């Protein structure tokens with residue numbers, strides 16, 4: 051397998067190094083001096099880089115693209131809104147309620163909502179509301195979960211530097227410099243699907259636990275999912291303890307089902323965060339929940355403050371209205387699930403051909419691929435999988451026109467436009483990529 055030359059991309063990176071740390075606008079976009087990607091265009095389920103290599107994209111900007119890049123049903127609505135109404139004014143329009151009512155028609159757990167510009171902001175808003183409502187401080191988070199780049203949730207379980215044979219839990223470390231130790235004070239971390247850990251944490255800190263904050267299906271940890279029983283345990287524990295259950299559906303919302311992961315479990319949160327699939331790539335996010343909880347946001351002396359200059363701007367809201375309308379009124383999510391199933395089936399044929407133990411985690415619209423005999427039940431289990439082989443396989447796929455994150459903690463994202471992919475071609479490329487990965491070991 052030959053690696054394509056990237057003279058234009060490399061030149062762009064050289065220029066960008068003069069302008070941005072690491073030469074990128076988001077540190078996770080830096081893939082090294084030879085592999086950092088610079089695009090010239092995107093359409094449907096494909097992206098084309100500056101060196102004219104086109105990829106079928108299963109990364110989809112980490113999940114927001116649910117219909118396809120440059121979907122005209124969404125883009126036309128945005129163009130219409132900004133040319134006929136405007137972008138922002140610092141006042142409200144009827145579009146605010148249009149979008150909330152659409153969300154409410156899809157997600158029965160939502161009575162009231164507030165908007166945000168990113169998943170990070172939505173989580174900040176939900177956590178603050180939970181604290182304001184409960185008058186408590188502590189937030190329980192799950193190892194391997196990701197809730198955005200704000201200091202308080204930028205503490206992670208260092209599973210990379212932990213061995214499966216270690217008796218002690220992985221160390222909790224900050225994402226990097228600049229995160230004060232004080233931001234760790236109100237956070238407690240538990241492994242997913244561990245009932246005992248939840249009991250222990252609530253026995254010790256229950257009186258001060260404002261909320262459990264969880265991705266029901268960990269979109270940042272190979273789609274490793276909460277079991278039905280564990281989700282029920284969290285719901286019951288919160289109810290008994292007067293704590294709130296916050297489900298972070300930034301990745302799963304409007305993707306894994308019209309009503310998100312909660313519709314799959316039939317278990318509902320007090321507060322939910324949404325973002326990515328809500329706007330097919332436009333920067334929209336939101337958090338919402340029960341009316342009595344959301345009404346903690348008020349001008350009362352002990353009320354919660356929420357807002358922001360760009361909140362509920364016309365670009366974001368018109369995109370959300372168009373995207374949610376398509377998701378509500380068409381069978382786009384069924385199409386996505388069917389394509390996801392076919393792709394898992396073809397990958398499975400390839401892995402079986404090479405005698406590779408494998409399993410898939412999570413739903414068809416965002417599935418994790420793990421090289422191991424059992425679906426991981428939590429982040430520590432992920433360490434048992436052969437993630438190095440996965441990375442080599444993924445890098446070979448990229449060289450051959452299939453884009454994905456070369457880390458098995460990031461799932462494969464499917465959009466409606468993937469229904470046009472030539473699956474025979476994909477299977478062939480997967481086979482070549484796996485053969486080369488095995489030879490490289």
Ligand SMILES: Cc1ncc(COP(=O)(O)O)c(C=O)c1O
Pocket residue numbers: 112167168169170171173196197198199265269270298299300301325
């Ligand atoms: C579950 C979850 N929460 C929050 C965030 C943060 O979202 P954003 O990058 O839009 O700030 C992400 C981003 O990947 C996410 O996956």
